Amino acid sequence: TGMFTLDPGFTSTASCESQITYIDGDEGTLLYRGYPIDQLADNSSFLEVCYLLLHGELPTETELKDYTTTITHHTMLHTQFDRFFEGYRRDAHPMAVMVGTVGALSAFYHDSTDIDDPMQRMIATHRLIAKMPTIAARAHKYSVGQPFVSPRNDLSYSENFLRMCFAVPAEDYEVNPVLARAMDKIFILHADHEQNASTSTVRLAGSSGANPFACIAAGIACLWGPSHGGANEAALNMLREIGSVDKIPEYVKRAKDKSDPFRLMGFGHRVYKNYDPRAKVMQKTCHEVLDELDKRDEPLLQVAMELERIALEDEYFVEKKLYPNIDFYSGITLNALGFPTEMYTVLFALARTVGWIAQWEEMTTDPTQRIGRPRQIYTGAAQRDYVPLDKR
């Protein structure tokens, strides 16, 4: 059965050629279209990064203005969409709501089934980037039992999103610019990460020519798991469970114990064997948010910082090159911004949508693209004859 190379988890198989995102895991480098992630987080806006990922170049002032107008033009949801939300139980996990509702967009936009038409593909892309915040905010409002807040197109992408999440009727809602900027940075940090599990899922789903909204729903499903996007939720729950600095050694000991399935959530990465460059920016953003909100003494932050310090000195973590990843500090930041834990992975999905759809577009226009069809090494029974029921 030696015809195929067995590569579980695809640790040594490149599934495509791509010009979008570059990662050097040993150096801790992450570039979007050549630009370092920290420079983009510090100087750019999320919509500018969307444009960059999709078009390959930073937009000019006019291009950015036009692009922003186009995106804001698509932020509303069809009124029929209300029914989808009402069909869910209020206690549904918002990621379950996202998988269903984003998939349902395919039923609203049948024109997007013509994926050979570049114009239709572009409109689908705009719709996705524009509608994800509206859908995500709505999932949040639905779970907390508050009325849905309509998008406001005079606000920036992140300001509008925060307002849709946190404004309540009959109360003024002023978006705090420092927090909106932090939100924008978080979106930038999550925008793309080359061929991770969910992106590969979107590409594989798309390789059959499926509707783009359905492909993105497949990506959301994959992202949900705790080894991937669900880690931000799991990391915060873990920090809460640890609760105080004196409990840390006990949890570090458990993480090293191979008979205990417990892992330090927010630690380790398949590709980064050096500090995750996104984690560096995220840690800084976390401090900015806590400073702005006067929450410098946040006990979760104390636990996180001490846990990081202890783990980075521990032989086990050093030897295995386990460093904090993006999810280690994002939970504390999102918690301070006011998001319930269940929403963390939703925010990741919102931001990653641009990466997914940029990769989907790249694949769709790649002349070498074929349907993704991995083979296997068969280890089951050899051919044998059917045994009638009374002879078994």
Ligand code: CMC
């Ligand atoms: N705590 C304790 N031990 C760990 C951890 C951890 N967080 N991560 C890896 N290890 C150990 C693991 O037990 C294994 O040890 P051994 O070689 O003795 O069997 C070794 O390190 C290599 O781990 P692996 O599971 O083979 O590595 P992988 O590349 O398959 O998995 C990972 C990468 C991110 C799934 C894993 O590090 C992990 O489960 N981390 C915790 C979850 C997490 O934070 N995920 C977010 C990743 S970044 C954002 C995203 O992708 O969405």
